[in-house]
Amino acid sequence: MSGRLEMLDGKSWEAFLASPAAVLMLGKSDCPACAEWTAELESFLEADARWTHVRFGKLLLDTPGLVSFKRANPWIAELDMLPVTLVFVNGKEAKRFAGGGVERLVTRMERALGA
Numbered sequence: 001m002s003g004r005l006e007m008l009d010g011k012s013w014e015a016f017l018a019s020p021a022a023v024l025m026l027g028k029s030d031c032p033a034c035a036e037w038t039a040e041l042e043s044f045l046e047a048d049a050r051w052t053h054v055r056f057g058k059l060l061l062d063t064p065g066l067v068s069f070k071r072a073n074p075w076i077a078e079l080d081m082l083p084v085t086l087v088f089v090n091g092k093e094a095k096r097f098a099g100g101g102v103e104r105l106v107t108r109m110e111r112a113l114g115a
Contacts, residue, residue, distance in 0.1 A: 005058055008059040009059075010067070019088070019091075021088070023087055023109065024085070027084075029062050030062070031082050031083065034082055054109065081098045084098050094112035095108040
């Protein structure tokens with residue numbers, strides 16, 4: 001995992017989402033589409049100079065210890081497609097989309113963050 005894509009867990013997700021600008025990727029460890037999106041996102045982050053003020057994190061929903069995250073986000077139980085990517089601004093969800101794609105992500109960051 002690249003230095004800019006943080007691996008989150010049950011102890012780190014709250015502080016991460018409270019950041020001024022954060023992108024959270026939700027997936028599972030056995031999800032091929034999640035692995036593909038992770039690789040694409042890591043490649044993007046390695047070359048990126050524009051979004052350095054944004055924190056990027058990944059949370060695997062099948063990791064033990066996420067009870068507090070799942071309770072705080074009950075909509076997760078209804079997910080039928082992974083990965084899901086969310087953009088947070090000052091701790092509040094601003095955008096959400098299923099699947100991956102750097103172009104889709106950048107468009108949503110531009111809308112949510114005004115950059």
